[in-house]
Amino acid sequence: MVSKEELLTLLDAVKDPEIxxxxxxxxxxxxxxxxxxxxxxxxxxxxxxxxPAMITIEEExxxxxxxxxxxxxxxxxxxxxxxxxxxxxxxxxxKLEAYGIAPPVDEVDKSVxxxxxxxxxxxxxxxxxxxxxxxFGSTAxxxxxxxxxxxxxxxxxxxxx
Amino acid sequence: xxxxxxxxxxxxxDSLILGQRLAELCGHGPxxxxxxxxxxxxxxxxxxxxxxxxxxxxxxxxxxxxDALAFLRxxxxxxxxxxxxxxxxxxxxTLVRQFFFDVYRKLLFEHLLTSTDEQIAAIAEKxxxxxxxxxxxxxxxxxxxxxxxELSKERAQFAILDLWRYTDELFYMDETEIQLVSAGxxxxxxxxxxxxxxxxxxxxxxATLKLPENQGFFGAGRQGRHSEYMGxxxxxxxxxxxxxxxxxx
Numbered sequence: 001m002v003s004k005e006e007l008l009t010l011l012d013a014v015k016d017p018e019i020x021x022x023x024x025x026x027x028x029x030x031x032x033x034x035x036x037x038x039x040x041x042x043x044x045x046x047x048x049x050x051x052p053a054m055i056t057i058e059e060e061x062x063x064x065x066x067x068x069x070x071x072x073x074x075x076x077x078x079x080x081x082x083x084x085x086x087x088x089x090x091x092x093x094x095k096l097e098a099y100g101i102a103p104p105v106d107e108v109d110k111s112v113x114x115x116x117x118x119x120x121x122x123x124x125x126x127x128x129x130x131x132x133x134x135x136f137g138s139t140a141x142x143x144x145x146x147x148x149x150x151x152x153x154x155x156x157x158x159x160x161x
Numbered sequence: 162x163x164x165x166x167x168x169x170x171x172x173x174x175d176s177l178i179l180g181q182r183l184a185e186l187c188g189h190g191p192x193x194x195x196x197x198x199x200x201x202x203x204x205x206x207x208x209x210x211x212x213x214x215x216x217x218x219x220x221x222x223x224x225x226x227x228d229a230l231a232f233l234r235x236x237x238x239x240x241x242x243x244x245x246x247x248x249x250x251x252x253x254x255t256l257v258r259q260f261f262f263d264v265y266r267k268l269l270f271e272h273l274l275t276s277t278d279e280q281i282a283a284i285a286e287k288x289x290x291x292x293x294x295x296x297x298x299x300x301x302x303x304x305x306x307x308x309x310x311e312l313s314k315e316r317a318q319f320a321i322l323d324l325w326r327y328t329d330e331l332f333y334m335d336e337t338e339i340q341l342v343s344a345g346x347x348x349x350x351x352x353x354x355x356x357x358x359x360x361x362x363x364x365x366x367x368a369t370l371k372l373p374e375n376q377g378f379f380g381a382g383r384q385g386r387h388s389e390y391m392g393x394x395x396x397x398x399x400x401x402x403x404x405x406x407x408x409x410x
Contacts, residue, residue, distance in 0.1 A: 046208075046287075048204075048205060048208060048291060049205055049208030049209045049211070049212055049287055049288060049291060050204035050205050050206070050207050050208020050209070050211070051208065052204075078283070079212060079280075079283040079284060079286065079287040080279075080282065080283035080286050080287070081286070082283075082286045082287045082290060083287075110293040110294055110296075110297050111293065111297070113297060113300055113301050113304065114301060114304075133194070134193075134194035134197055134198070135194075135198060135298065136194070136197045136198040136201040136202075136298075137197065137201075138197075140201055140204055140205060140291075144194075144197075160290055161290070
C-alpha cells in the first residue's frame, strides 16, 4: 500500500499534454487525493470547459497508477470550485517561464472594456516592453504577445479568476 | 427531473449550435487574430455543452451519453433558440449575434450560481468565467463596428435590425421553466429581460447604434421548431456519426 505522499509523487509524472513541463500538481488541476474503502479517490478539475487535455490527463493518471500496481482508484472530475490561475504553484510559474510561456500576472476586471492589456515581461529577455498581439492564443488558456526589445513572439498564460 | 432535463437541453443546445456556427469560421476568419478568437470561443461553448449534456444524460438515466445527445437527435428534438442557428453572414452579423447571446448568458449564469441544483450551480460557476471574456470581446467589437467607418456602421446596424427579432426567445418560458423557477433551480427569465435590455442599450449607445422599435417575431426553437438553416447545420454537425455510427477519433 502506498502512502498519500508516495501517490502524489507518482502523480507528478502526469503532465499537461499541451505544456509538458507542468505536472497536474503544478497547474493546480489535481485538487485532492483521498483514501476511501474502495481505494484512492483522485479529484481533478478542468482549466477551461472545453479543455481537450482533460481526457488525456485522465488516461495518463490511470496509466501511471496501473504501472505502479495501484488498481483500486476512482478519478473524479468536478467543476466547482472553478479552477483559477491562482492555483498554479510558484514552482509551476517558474517552469512556465523557463519553457517560454509568460506566467499569469494581475489583470483588471473583464467587465472593463478597451482596458489596457496587462504588462507581461518577456520570458526570454525579461524586458517589460512587450505588446499584446491577440487576446486569444494557441489554446483557450493563452494570449499572444511579442517582445518589442528582442522581438520574440511568445504565449502568455492568461489570468483567470 | 424531467423539467431539469429539458431546461438543460435548451441551454446545452444553445451552446452546441452556436459553437458549431463559430467553428465554421475556423480558417475563414476575417483576420488571423479573429479566426483564433472565434474558434477559441467556439471551443469554450462546445466544452460548456459537454458539461451540460453530461449532466442531462445522467438525469435522463437511459444510458445515453453527452455525444449521443449532441449527435444523434433529430432536428425537432433540439431546443436551442432560433438566434444561435442563424448563419454567420458578415463579420458584423457574427459579432452582433454573439453580443446579444453573451449578454443573456452572462446574466443567466450569474443567476444560476445560486441554483438549488448544485451541479447546475457548478456548471454556471465554471462557464461564467469564460462568458465574461466572450462578452468583453463581442462588446468591444460592436462598439468598434458601430462607431467605426460608414460601412462598418451600416453593416452593424443592419445586423441589429435583422437579428433583433430573435432575441425575445432567449427569455421564453413554458411549464418547464415555471416549475423550475418555483423550485429555485433557475431565475425567472422574464426578470432577466429588462436587465438584458439595459446592458444591450448601454453598449449600443456607445456604439452609436439604434434598436428597432418593434420586435414583431416569435421564435419557436425552444419548442423544437427551427428556421430553415438548422437542417443544413445538423447535416454537417452529425455527418460522421450518421455515416459511421459510433465512430471514435
